[in-house]
Amino acid sequence: MLVDYYTARKTLQKYKIKSVESRYVSSADDAIEFWNQKGMIVMKALSDKALHKSKSGLVELYLARDKQIKEAYSRLTRKAKSLKIKGYKIIAQRMINNGKEIIIGGNIDQQFGKMILLGLGGVYVETFKDFALRVCPITRRDALSMLNQLKSRSVIAPDKKSESMIVDLLLKASKMFSSNNMSEMDLNPIILHDGTYDAVDLRMLR
Amino acid sequence: MVNNKKPHIDLSPIMSPKSVAVVGASAKPGKVGNAIMQNYIDVGFQGKLYPINVNAADKIMGFKAYKSILDVKEPIDLAVISVPAEIVPKVLEECGKAKARGVVLVTSGFAEVGRIDLQDRIVAISKKYRMPLMGPNCLGVMDTRSRNDTLFLPTSKIDRPKIGGVSFVSQSGSVGSSLLDLISGEGFGLAKFISYGNAAVIDEVDLLDYLAHDKETKVIVYYIEGVKRGKEFVELAKTATKLKPVVILKGGMTPSGASAAHSHTASLAGSSQAYEAVFKQFGFVEAHTLEDLLYFAKIFDTQPLTPGNRVAILTNGGGHGVLATDALYNNGLVSPQLNKENQKALRKIMPSIVNIRLPLDIGGDAGSDRFSAALDALSRDENVDAIMAITLFQTPGADESVANAIVEHAAKKLKPLVAVSTGSTYTRSHVSLMEEGGVPVYDSPDAAAKALAALISYTRYKQGMP
Numbered sequence: 203m204l205v206d207y208y209t210a211r212k213t214l215q216k217y218k219i220k221s222v223e224s225r226y227v228s229s230a231d232d233a234i235e236f237w238n239q240k241g242m243i244v245m246k247a248l249s250d251k252a253l254h255k256s257k258s259g260l261v262e263l264y265l266a267r268d269k270q271i272k273e274a275y276s277r278l279t280r281k282a283k284s285l286k287i288k289g290y291k292i293i294a295q296r297m298i299n300n301g302k303e304i305i306i307g308g309n310i311d312q313q314f315g316k317m318i319l320l321g322l323g324g325v326y327v328e329t330f331k332d333f334a335l336r337v338c339p340i341t342r343r344d345a346l347s348m349l350n351q352l353k354s355r356s357v358i359a360p361d362k363k364s365e366s367m368i369v370d371l372l373l374k375a376s377k378m379f380s381s382n383n384m385s386e387m388d389l390n391p392i393i394l395h396d397g398t399y400d401a402v403d404l405r406m407l408r
Numbered sequence: 409m410v411n412n413k414k415p416h417i418d419l420s421p422i423m424s425p426k427s428v429a430v431v432g433a434s435a436k437p438g439k440v441g442n443a444i445m446q447n448y449i450d451v452g453f454q455g456k457l458y459p460i461n462v463n464a465a466d467k468i469m470g471f472k473a474y475k476s477i478l479d480v481k482e483p484i485d486l487a488v489i490s491v492p493a494e495i496v497p498k499v500l501e502e503c504g505k506a507k508a509r510g511v512v513l514v515t516s517g518f519a520e521v522g523r524i525d526l527q528d529r530i531v532a533i534s535k536k537y538r539m540p541l542m543g544p545n546c547l548g549v550m551d552t553r554s555r556n557d558t559l560f561l562p563t564s565k566i567d568r569p570k571i572g573g574v575s576f577v578s579q580s581g582s583v584g585s586s587l588l589d590l591i592s593g594e595g596f597g598l599a600k601f602i603s604y605g606n607a608a609v610i611d612e613v614d615l616l617d618y619l620a621h622d623k624e625t626k627v628i629v630y631y632i633e634g635v636k637r638g639k640e641f642v643e644l645a646k647t648a649t650k651l652k653p654v655v656i657l658k659g660g661m662t663p664s665g666a667s668a669a670h671s672h673t674a675s676l677a678g679s680s681q682a683y684e685a686v687f688k689q690f691g692f693v694e695a696h697t698l699e700d701l702l703y704f705a706k707i708f709d710t711q712p713l714t715p716g717n718r719v720a721i722l723t724n725g726g727g728h729g730v731l732a733t734d735a736l737y738n739n740g741l742v743s744p745q746l747n748k749e750n751q752k753a754l755r756k757i758m759p760s761i762v763n764i765r766l767p768l769d770i771g772g773d774a775g776s777d778r779f780s781a782a783l784d785a786l787s788r789d790e791n792v793d794a795i796m797a798i799t800l801f802q803t804p805g806a807d808e809s810v811a812n813a814i815v816e817h818a819a820k821k822l823k824p825l826v827a828v829s830t831g832s833t834y835t836r837s838h839v840s841l842m843e844e845g846g847v848p849v850y851d852s853p854d855a856a857a858k859a860l861a862a863l864i865s866y867t868r869y870k871q872g873m874p
Contacts, residue, residue, distance in 0.1 A: 204670075307673025311682040313638030319673050327672050335677050335685035337642060343872065344689055351688075388671040407670055 204250045205384075205406040207293060214389075214401060217378040219371065221401040222393075224295040230275035233294045234268050242266040242297040245274055246403075247282045249290040255403075256325050258285060263297065295402065301395030302358050305333070306372060308379035308387035318376040320345075320368075322354040323391040330354075338380040345372040358394060371399065383408055417540045417610060419618045421509035423600060424554035425485030426455045429477050429508065431499055432490040433459030433468050440490040440514060443560040445469050451557045451568065456482065477506045484508045488548065488558045493517030496544070497529045504537030512558045513543035519606050520545050527608050534609045546605025547581045550588075552598050553624060559601075561585055572597015573626030574705050575619050579604060579612070580659070583631050587698060594702060595843020596709045599624040613640050620648035627708040629701055630656040642690060649691030653708040653866050657695040658683050691869040693862050700858070706848040707859040711824040713867040716793025718744035719860055720786045721767035721853075723798035724774045724806060728828065729767035732796055732853035739854075739861040743767060744791040757781045772800075776809035780817065787822040794824040794864070796856050799842075801835045811838045815845030824863055826856045 205213075207224065214221050227233040227245070237243045247260040255261050259281050262274035275292070282290045303324035309317050314337050321333025334348035346369055349359055359365040371392070379387050388405040428448065432441035441461070445468065448457055457471050458480050464473035474480050477487060477499075487508040491499050493515050503511055511534070518527040527544065534541040542548060548558030552571040559566075566585060569592040576591065576598065578584030584603040591598055600619070604610055612635050619628045628648075635641045648654060661680045687694040693708070695701045719741045723729040736743055743766050746754070754764045758778065762770055768786075770778045779797070786792050799810055818825045827842055827849045829835050839849045850856035 305672060307671060307677070309671070309673045309677045311638070311677070311679065313635060313679070314642060314682050314686055315639055317677055317682055317685065319677055321676070328675065331676060333676055335681050336689045337682075337686060340689075347688070386671040386674050388673050390672055405671055 203408045205408060207248060207291075207404060210404040210406045213378065213382060213406070214404065217374045219374050219378065219389075219401060220399060221404060222295050222298060224293055226291050227275075227294045228292075230272040233265075233271050233275055233292075236294045237265070237271060240296075242299070243271070244295045244297045245271075245278055246293050246295070247278050247287065247290045248293055249282075249287045260285075265297075298393045298395050298400055298402070301393035303391035303393055304358055304368070305388065305390035306375045306392060307390065308338075308375075308384060310385055316380055318372070318379060320348045320352070320372055322352065322358065327390060338376050340373065340376045342369060342373065345369045345376075348372065363397065364394065367399065368394075416617065417614045419510070419540065419610070419614070421485040422512060422540060422542055422610075423549055423551050423556065423618075425510070425556055427458070427483060427485050428453070428455060428556070429458040429460050429480060429484050429487045429503075429506075430490075431460045431477060431487055431503070433461050433464075433473065435468050440560045442469075443562055444488055444490060444514070444558060445471075447557050447559060447561075447563060450563045451555045453555045453557065455485075455554075455556075458482075458484070477502050477508065480506065486510050486512065486556070488512045488514065490514040490560070493523065493526060493544075497526070497533060500530055500533045500541075504533060504539050507537075508539060511539055511541040511543075512546070512548035513541055514546060514548060514558065514560060515543070516545040516605075518544045519608070527606065531608050541609040542602075543605045544608060545581075547584055547603035549603075550598075550601040552600070559585070567592035569594075569598040572599060572709065573624065574598055574629060574709050575600040575602070575622065575625040575627070576629045576705075577602045577604065577612070577615050577619070578631040579607070579633050580631060581605065583659075583698070587631070587701065590702060591705075594706060595840070595846070595849070596706045599626070607636060611636050613637050613644055616641070616644050616648050616654070620644070620651050620654075626652060627705055628652060628654040629705050630654060631659065631701070632656065633659045638686075642686060645686075645690040645692065650870060653693055653704075654691075655693040655695055655701060655704045655708065655862075656687060657698065657701050658687075691866065693866050699855070703848075703850065703855050703859045704862045706843075707824070707826060707863050708866070710818075710846045710848055711826070711863060712821050713870070714793045714824050714864060715867045715871055715873055717741045717861075717864050718791060718793045719796055719857070720744060720746075720789070720792040720794070721796050721798065722779070722782050722786060723767055723769050723800075724772055724779075724803050725798060725800040726769050728798045728800060728830070728853060729769050732798060732828070732857070733767055735853040735857035736796075739857040741857060741861055741864070746785070747789050747791055750785045750789045754782065754785050771805070772803040773805040774803070774810075775805045775807075776813035778805075779810055780813045783813070783817040783825075787817070787820070792823065794826075794860055796826055796828060796853065796860065798828040798853065799838070801829060801831055801838050808838065808841065811841045811845075814842055814847055818845065818847045824860065826850060826860060828853050828856045
C-alpha cells in the first residue's frame with residue numbers, strides 16, 4: 203500500500219532527509235495561496251496506481267500566475283478522471299529549476315532482503331538504467347563505491363562536496379529503509395541544486 | 409526470535425575419509441556403482457574400501473563385499489550411495505545406524521524431478537542421525553591429497569588435475585566435470601572438487617564455510633545457479649572473501665526485473681542485479697564466463713596481490729603491444745611511464761632499434777637476455793604495479809630460453825606477472841612450460857588484462873580501499 207505523502211515526508215524528516223516544500227490542494231485557489239507569488243510551482247496528481255506520472259500527463263510544471271495555476275488544476279482533474287484514477291490527490295510543490303536528478307530507492311530481494319539503490323534519476327531512470335545496488339545496511343565505503351559505479355558519476359557528483367553530500371544522503375536513506383516497515387521505496391527524483399538537494403517525489407510502499 | 413541458523417557442519421569425513429563404503433557397488437561394468445569402485449581403485453585411494461550390495465557375492469572387484477553397511481562392523485567415515493532413488497531412504501537409515509560420519513548421495517530422482525517428498529525424507533534421516541549429506545543428484549567430491557574420489561566418471565574419459573591450491577565447487581555436475589577436465593590441462597593444481605547437486609542438506613553456505621577455513625585451499629572457485637540461504641551466505645562471505653579470493657560464476661543472470669512493479673526501484677533491482685550487487689559488495693571476484701573462471705583461478709593461485717592498476721607491457725611484437733594497451737584501457741588499467749633511472753639503464757642494455765618507453769617493444773629478435781633485463785628493470789620501477797609479458801614464440805628470437813627466463817623471474821614473486829602467448833603447437837609447448845613454472849599464461853592481451861583487473865579489484869576490497 204502506498205504511504206501517504208505527508209507521512210512519507212515525516213519519515214524523511216526523522217532521518218534528516220530534506221524534501222521540497224509541498225501541500226495537498228483541494229482547489230485552484232488553494233494552490234494559488236500556496237504559490238503566494240513566490241517563484242514557480244508544480245502540481246501533480248498522486249495515486250496508488252500512477253507510477254509514470256509525467257508520461258500520463260499528471261504533472262504540471264512552470265506555474266507562476268493565477269491563470270496558469272487555475273488552468274493547470276482543471277487539466278489535472280480532467281486527466282485524472284479520464285484515466286479513471288480513483289482516490290487521487292493533487293499536490294502543489296515549489297519548483298526547483300536547473301538541478302541534476304538522482305534516484306534513491308529500496309526494494310526487498312527474496313534471497314538477500316532489503317536492498318538500496320542509487321541511480322541517475324528523473325524520467326530517464328529506466329531508459330539509461332544507470333544504477334548501483336547494495337544489500338542493507340551499507341557502509342560509507344559501500345556508498346562511495348555505489349557512486350563510483352555510476353556512469354553518470356561525474357555529472358551528479360562533480361566535486362568532493364557533492365560527493366560527500368550524496369554519500370551522507372545515501373547512508374541516511376539506507377538507514378531509513380532498513381529500519382522502517384517498507385517493502386519498496388522510490389525517492390525519485392531527488393534534485394541536486396545550489397549545493398544542496400531536495401527529495402521531490404516520495405513513493406513508499408508498505 | 410527463533411534461531412534458524414544451521415550448526416557448523418564438519419565436512420572432513422566426506423572430503424578426506426579414512427574408510428569408505430560404496431553402497432550399490434557392482435562388478436558389472438556400466439553401472440554407476442562399478443565406476444565408483446573402479447575410480448577408487450584407479451586413483452589409488454589409501455583408506456579402507458567396503459563394497460555394499462544386497463546381492464553381494466563374497467567379493468566385488470577384489471574387495472570383501474557386504475550385503476548391508478550394518479554388516480561391516482568397522483568405523484565408516486563416508487558412505488557413497490548410488491542405489492535407485494526409491495530404496496535410498498532404507499539404505500540411508502542403515503548408514504545412520506552404522507554411524508557413517510558422512511554421505512555422498514549420487515542418485516538422482518529427487519526434488520529436481522519434482523519428488524520433493526522423497527527429498528524431504530532423506531533430509532529428515534540425515535538430521536535424525538546428524539549425518540551430513542551431500543547431494544542428491546551430484547557427482548560428489550574429489551580430494552587430490554587424500555585421493556578420495558566419488559566421481560563416477562571413468563578416468564579414461566576425464567583427466568584428474570594435479571595437486572594444488574584451487575578448490576572448485578559446482579552446483580551443476582556437467583559444468584563441474586567439463587571444467588574439471590579443462591583444469592587438468594591447465595598449469596595450476598586442484599585441492600578439492602565438489603559437486604553438490606540439489607543441496608538438500610549441505611549447501612553453498614556450508615561449503616563456503618568449509619573451504620574458507622581449509623588450509624589446503626588458496627583460491628575458491630564457485631559455479632552456482634542460486635543460493636538457498638542468502639542472508640547467511642552474505643554473513644559468511646564477509647569473512648571468507650577476506651581470507652582468500654572467491655571467484656564466482658552464477659548461471660541464469662539474464663535480467664528479470666519484476667514486471668508489474670509498483671516502483672522504479674523494484675523494476676530495476678531484479679534477482680540477477682541483487683546477486684551482482686552481493687558479489688560486488690562482499691568481495692567476490694565475479695566471473696561472467698567459464699573461461700573467466702579458469703583465467704581468474706590461475707592468476708590468484710600463483711601471483712602476489714596488488715592494489716595498483718599501473719601495468720607495464722613488455723612485448724616482442726609491436727601489434728600485440730597496441731592490442732594490450734587497448735585491453736588495459738578497456739579493463740580500467742593504465743600504462744605507466746618508466747622512471748628516469750630505468751630509462752637510462754634500459755637505454756644502455758637495449759639495441760638502438762628499441763624505443764625505451766611503455767609499452768616496451770624489445771623487438772622480434774629479442775632473446776632471453778633482453779627479456780630478463782627488461783623484467784628486472786620493470787620490477788625495480790616504482791611506477792609499475794604489475795607486468796604483462798607478451799612472449800610471441802613465432803618470432804626468431806623466442807625459444808625455450810625465453811620461457812625459462814619468464815619462469816625464473818616469476819619465481820621471485822616481486823610483482824604480479826602474467827604472460828601472453830598467442831599461437832599453436834610450438835607456442836603451446838612453451839605455454840605449458842611457463843604454466844608449469846607458475847606463470848599464468850593467456851592467449852590474448854584482453855584475457856590477461858581482465859585477469860589483472862580482477863586481481864587488483866580483489867586486493868582493493870581486501871585492503872578496504874574504495
